[in-house]
Amino acid sequence: MTWIKLDPITRRRFARFRQIRRGYYSFLILTAAILLSVFAPFLAESRALLVVYQGRVFLPTFQYLTMAIFHQTPPPGWSSADLDTDYNRLQHEWRVERFFYERERAEAGSDPAKLSALETKYPDRRSYVIMPLIPWDPYQSDFWYNEILNDIQGLLTAGNREGAERLARQDDLEDLANAIQTGTIDTILKDPKRSPSGDLAGLARSGTMSSLKGLAQVPPTGPDLRRGHYFGTDSQGRDVASRLLYGFRISIFFALFLTISGQVIGTIIGSLQGYLGGGFDLASQRVIEVLISIPFLYVVIILAALIVPNFWTLLLIMAVFQWIAITFYMRTEMYREKTKEYCLAAKSYGASHMRIIFRHLLPNCLTPLVTFTPFAIVASIFALTGLDYLGYGLPAPTPSWGEMIDQALRPENRDKLWLTLAPFGAITITLVLVVFIGESVREAFDPKRYAKYE
């Protein structure tokens, strides 16, 4: 703000904005959220924040560390040198090692031979994993709910009780693990009241074993704190909270970039129109009229058919149409301001056009710019969400609010409340914050409060 000197009125306007608490706190909250979202990989990511493995420390958030490094068993068919580590599973596996170690040590008593055998049997019990708050990235499909009972059932049928217990224990199915350990699982499965079909899936469906509730179920699955799906999963089993966060990050930055570029271009063109007037004004007004009559959503859809849009191309396409609205206001402001005495004074001193526009006139024309910008942000978020909803925005599987709303509105998901509440809640809160800010800014910049009419 050194180049553009704020006059006392503007400074008073900012002070006034700070006094309107609703807007000011909204501004603080939103800024904090934006800053936090930059660090989303530390908040929601399937890679761990920190791994301590056999005395070595790893920070895997931005690293590709294969399963081989941690000696993790890959899923069937895959090779361990070929896959990124599954840190969620790693965490559970090591915790179970600790559990088994504790149990067997209690059984072993003080026999030193047994104790040292345990040391070598459970080498990873001192290793640990610290996961982010939301331990899921926005792309990964989690079919655990549907598959885990099949896996345990397979081990049970094969007679591998210890493996079955380990698996159940690993995924916090405590009462199932205990039943397998004590051997009561056989009698439970034979009881048609508890499991009509005689297998674990039947047991889960009958609801008589509390830890199995919600298992044997295809996505979308409901909110589940145990597994870290705080807002449930979507139709493909991806974590809703994680997608929400990354969706916010994309939406808000898209909106900010789009709005800033649009307002800057619009301000420059509008100012020039107003200041220069005459032929330039006439010609550029006609160009704007042409642009304004093009339905921009259709243009984006047509262009999306020609190229696979990414963040920047989509931004570019939309920026072509974004700058128009503000030009009208800047133009009229300039027309008014340039007739005032201070402008004539600057001219008589021999100031250049650029200097007059940007140094003298623009600071006095800021009101519409500042007032309309928050609402332009709202419009940008809406535009991106709308495009994604239609499927012509950022390509799948980019996390996006529009895509989440589309999922929520499908007939088969009508009763999946978490799918509806999450994106609508997020969009409502964000837009409300932006609108609060906008209203406060408008109030702070209200010319009636400070303007002196002579």
Added chain:
Amino acid sequence: MNLTRRSVALMVSAAALFRGQLSWPAESGKISAPAPAGPALLPKDIVWETANDEPPIGSDKAMRGGTLNLSISSYPLTFRLYGPNNNDSFATWNRAFTIGFSLVQMHPVNDKFLPMLATQWAVEKDQKTLYFKLDPDARWSDGKPITAGDYVFAWKMLQSKFIVDPFANTYMKEYFASVDKIDDYTLRIVGTRPSWRPLYDYNFSPMPAHAIVLDENWVTRTNNQFPVAVGPYVISGVVRGESVTFKRLPNWWGDKKRYFIGLYNFDEIHLRVIPTDRELDYLRQGELDMMAEPSVKNWHEVYTFPAVTNGWIRRARVFVDTPTGVNGFQMNLEAPVFQNKDFRTAMQYLVNFDRLNKNLWYGEYFRVNSFFEGTIFANPDVKARPFDPAKAREYLERAGYRRPDSVRNQGVWAQLRNVAYGLLFTRSDTDDILVNDKGEKASFTLMYLYKALENEMTVIQQDFRRAGVDMRLQLLEPGAAFQRMLERKFEMGFVNMTSGYYPDPRQYLHTDFKNSKNNNDFWGFGTKEVDDLIGVYEKDLDPKARMDAMHRIDQIIHDEAFTIPFRTAPFIRLVYWDYVQFPDFYLPLRTQQYMDYMVYWIDPAKKAALEEAMKTGKTYPVDTNMDQDYYGVRKKFQ
């Protein structure tokens, strides 16, 4: 009538076949009088054939009467079956009930030819000249007999430019050399080329010559005219934009015929215009009697309301055996990344069909194995490659793709760059994609046509990514996407094509189409060997030679690995009120849509009982097994 629909499919493929190469011949305005014809055309030594002992299509338990309420997705733009807008969703119904009746039909279970409008037929040795004895009982809905003249008229009419129907025009010209009247009830049809399936290729529907005035206004004049019907129903009334009602003819001529027993049981069929996603709501209100459920998710999730749990509304998943058509992921052989066969084979091993089936589709679908899936020509030895990342890795290595070294050994600066990149973008763009010796990434774009496919595609994408292959997704509007497929401006595309009873490999695989664009050879595939095999399939009169040729083509396609076969749903999910009754077999084996063969009926006693039960709240026993597989179709997939 089913045959007619297939020939429409054939017509479409024939038109696609010749698109761009045909010039429309200039036609003189009026249709000339039928060419001189007579008994002289009939040779002495021909052998008449017929089929009077095949099992009937319908059930003798069927009861006549009642009104059936069904839904259509949009109000018909026209009631014509030729000319502009003739192929909307309503046309299927219109064909099935009123006008889609031809000389012979194929038995929907054992595939034998049955009399329909002709009682007897004969094929000359040249395999392209056919003679038909017409059924003298057959009547138009206005009472006039159906004679040979009506067929000759139909032949001329479908070639006329007045009907504004290039598809029909082309089809007629390409397939039929002449249609001649021998006497009022004897007909000769000459095809343009010899065929080993002449009854299938040269089958034909009549048009009512006495009721049609063909001139330049025909299209507009007949837009909203109810057609004179051959079938048991005529359109009796419409409410514009809302509904169409079909009424059954009293004393329909077909009622006495063996192969119409137990079919067309309703006195009235009422079609209401209802958006597809609202169908169930209307059914629940009792405003529809039955519907087909298209969504597997709905089938398992939404049928929990009282009418279902009380047993008032019933459901059946009826297994049928129909051609699947080309289905799945198509790789463009002209795209650099797919020119390597090992790379293509690796892609085949990376589609985890079972995981999708288990976790997204409730285990309901089946894997397509053959290029000719669902037809008699499918090679039983060809099996789709199962998900096997180890094999995929092996093939990828053979194709020269390996993990970039930079993923493993990173210095401090690279790590910092990763952090900055990861903070600015989402990480999926950054690392671990395979590269080959030239430094090219194992990366391509998958084009798909419907947003609903996103579920499957994103899961598959994640599997590919774990294997180090970057598959980007691009959703395109169906028209634009399909055009790109035809012009081979894509890398990988997901499409489903329909197929006729006899597959048509030429339009997909022949070298002629490899060398030109804008045709159904999406892959740009064609070899001399396959050309020869297609020749054998099309011309050889020995069924064994044809079968062997098709099996060989199937094997070659499997080995070349340019198409990843995906899923098939060999069933129709029916939802209906308890009073709608079905035969033991539910629907004939070759049913594609449930109105193809109207074998079901309404039992008035059950209807009354149900109304009573709903008043008193009486519940019916619910059958938990909804799978109806009378013909053992499911066995084929195990």
